[in-house]
Amino acid sequence: MPKEVKVGGLVYKVETKPFVEVESDRNYQGTCDYSKTEISIMEYISNERKEDVFFHELTHAIFYEAGFEEQDEDMINRIGKVIHQVVKNNDF
Structure with a gap:
C-alpha cells in the first residue's frame, strides 16, 4: 500500500491508525477526508x-x-472492488 497517492492533481496521504472515527463513530475500517486529502485505514485488520x-x-x-x-x-x-482486481491482476 502506498504512503501517498495522486488523484486529480492532489496528493492524498495514506496512513494506518488504531481506529478510524467518523462523526464520533469508531465503527469504520477506513475513511477518505477530502479537505485534508487523507485516506485513513484501521491498522488492526489483515x-x-x-x-x-x-x-x-x-x-x-x-x-x-x-x-x-x-x-x-x-x-x-462495486467499482472499488473492480479497480482493486484490475490493479492486482495486471502488471503495469
Whole structure:
C-alpha cells in the first residue's frame, strides 16, 4: 500500500491508525477526508482487508475529485472492488 497517492492533481496521504472515527463513530475500517486529502485505514485488520479498504477509499477520492460530491456507497463498493482486481491482476 502506498504512503501517498495522486488523484486529480492532489496528493492524498495514506496512513494506518488504531481506529478510524467518523462523526464520533469508531465503527469504520477506513475513511477518505477530502479537505485534508487523507485516506485513513484501521491498522488492526489483515493486509488483504487493508488493500480492499484502500481501494474503496481511493474510489471515493477519485469520484470526489471528478466532481461527484454526493456518492452512492453501493456503487463505490462495486467499482472499488473492480479497480482493486484490475490493479492486482495486471502488471503495469
